[in-house]
């Protein structure tokens with residue numbers, strides 16, 4: 001059986017930490033003193049620490065997309081206290097693969113493009129995004145987007161969309177720099193001003209919901225760990241979102 005450290009060495013081959021943004025905090029977030037040397041039976045994978053913390057009680061390692069700490073906490077109160085207490089009670093190693101896994105080959109951006117049946121032709125936005133060609137009729141892609149997430153919202157028109165920019169999570173403002181080369185931007189969420197600028201430039205904007213856009217990448221990470229090691233790897237989806245229409 002591999003140790004936690006051996007599983008994490010494999011994860012860091014897939015998602016090298018030096019690919020992360022400067023402000024990011026990938027890597028081990030919380031670990032018991034002997035956490036890294038423990039043998040792994042079970043790994044849980046998800047988007048947020050709060051989503052996986054209950055299942056982590058039965059695991060030695062929890063891998064999330066979002067780091068538990070982006071900024072060092074100045075006080076442990078409120079929700080930070082509640083989540084941290086559950087994390088410590090779980091007695092497992094908590095690890096994050098964030099913007100490094102977004103960028104990495106086969107990571108969050110590539111996985112979303114593949115899930116939407118798009119052909120990746122280039123990287124964009126400092127490798128956080130992928131420029132893709134639509135394979136079939138653009139209406140098929142529109143259906144795929146709607147089936148993929150109940151939160152899918154399309155701004156602008158959907159006529160003859162052939163080239164799209166895929167950026168999971170929150171779209172950086174640099175997506176506007178790609179406006180000449182793409183017909184649509186597909187992201188988890190796009191800030192109002194960025195969206196307005198894209199629409200003025202004739203670029204359609206699709207929001208899938210932040211968490212939905214990142215699910216394929218974390219499922220892919222779970223799949224890779226599962227096929228490398230003989231351990232149980234469970235992907236824990238975000239809690240159900242109630243969408244009022």
Ligand SMILES: [Zn+2]
Pocket residue numbers: 065066169170210214
């Ligand atoms: Zn995110």
